[in-house]
Amino acid sequence: MRKDFANPPIPDRMYFKIGEVCKITGIKPYVLRYWETEFDLITPEKSNANQRVYQRRDIENILTIKQLLWGERYSIEGARQKLKELKREQRFKRLSESKSEANVKLTKIKQELKDLMRFIRSN
Numbered sequence: 167m168r169k170d171f172a173n174p175p176i177p178d179r180m181y182f183k184i185g186e187v188c189k190i191t192g193i194k195p196y197v198l199r200y201w202e203t204e205f206d207l208i209t210p211e212k213s214n215a216n217q218r219v220y221q222r223r224d225i226e227n228i229l230t231i232k233q234l235l236w237g238e239r240y241s242i243e244g245a246r247q248k249l250k251e252l253k254r255e256q257r258f259k260r261l262s263e264s265k266s267e268a269n270v271k272l273t274k275i276k277q278e279l280k281d282l283m284r285f286i287r288s289n
Contacts, residue, residue, distance in 0.1 A: 180221065205231055
């Protein structure tokens with residue numbers, strides 16, 4: 167039986183303390199600290215007071231890891247592999263989008279504008 171974890175809303179802020187991340191994700195602080203050692207995707211910075219400060223992307227990554235480990239029952243190593251696959255898929259998607267017909271046309275227009283600017287400057 168597969169349990170899906172609902173993605174809670176993440177407040178529209180840049181930085182979050184570990185207690186706030188725990189409330190948003192439903193994960194205990196010691197689990198977050200452990201996951202930081204196991205997954206390079208979770209990279210909180212340290213504040214001047216030496217507290218962990220998470221960014222929105224860290225919370226999104228934590229929720230993804232939570233779904234993989236607790237929802238889909240992956241092992242830590244399996245979750246690492248799945249995250250690599252997801253990252254590769256996202257990179258491929260961005261690459262294919264950049265080669266879309268619209269982007270090809272825009273690149274052509276951009277080049278024509280550059281040529282026109284050179285022509286104007288030379289006269």
